[in-house]
Amino acid sequence: MIKRLLILVAIALFGLMILPLVTQLTPFTQLTPLATRYVEGGSSELGAANLVTAVVVTYRGLDTLGEVTVLFAATAGVGFLLRRRAGKEEEAAAHANSANDETAAGSSMPSPFSEILSTGSVVLFPLVLMFGAYIFVHGHLTPGGGFQGGVVIASGFAMLLAANAGRKLNHGVLLVVESLSGAFYVAMGLLGLVLAAGFLDTTFLPLGTLGQVFSAGAIPIIYSLVGLKVGSELTNILESLRK
């Protein structure tokens, strides 16, 4: 009873804390100086039609690198924890196999799914993959970018894995794609440091004309690398969770 009362008091205090956010909210009628700088510079300095991408990849590029690092650390942690347990389970399964061969062999077979589901997932998978690639390649033109496209790709893999229980993914390829794209992302940042104004400056490649796919300097390249990295990391998490 007292516990429940304390919880209610805590919720009420929390509500009181964020109440001023609602009552004293006055909508901005004009941009702050920094926002004005970003809005004007996004298309003229960087050549990116999508302002969000200009901010995420270039103006706040270091924060994006940090986000990618956090995601990498999370993936590494999940892989580490689940791999060890999977190893133990395999050992246990091997023991069970040697002790009782027939029943273990029967239970380890993947359960069959319906023909429609498995065939449909194989037909849809390339389309989902292509849509994810479209999202991150056009990150500087349309809403979305590396993170969104990467998650779409990972959801395509999730569909494939869910519909085909026996299918195995090649961990080596995922690891190579993930590490190479991460390394090239940092390399792009360093190129900006050498050839342009600073780390993760994307203007060392020609800006091109606004609205073209090959424009906005290195933004499409960096966002494609982020997309590949996020996609392979999340697919890796799903794959290690599935076992």
Add this chain to the structure above:
Amino acid sequence: MSSVEIFIIPIGLFMIAGAIIAIYQKNLVAAIVSSGVVSLVASVIYIVLAAPDVAMTEAAIGSALTTVVFLYALSRIRRQGGSEND
């Protein structure tokens, strides 16, 4: 009240209802799906507030991937719990 507010308030109430169902639902699969619905509705709100980038992230990560990860985790827990009972 602006037209945006008229649209957002019922959607927000729907989100709160989904969150309460996710907490009090005894069936865990239904609770997971309900929490995914909360994210999906949140992404609709982001679209109404003219933030398509955030909406895409919320729809893809919050409602799709998180739900899948929760379902995988649930199936793992059930499998391990089952093997202990045997």
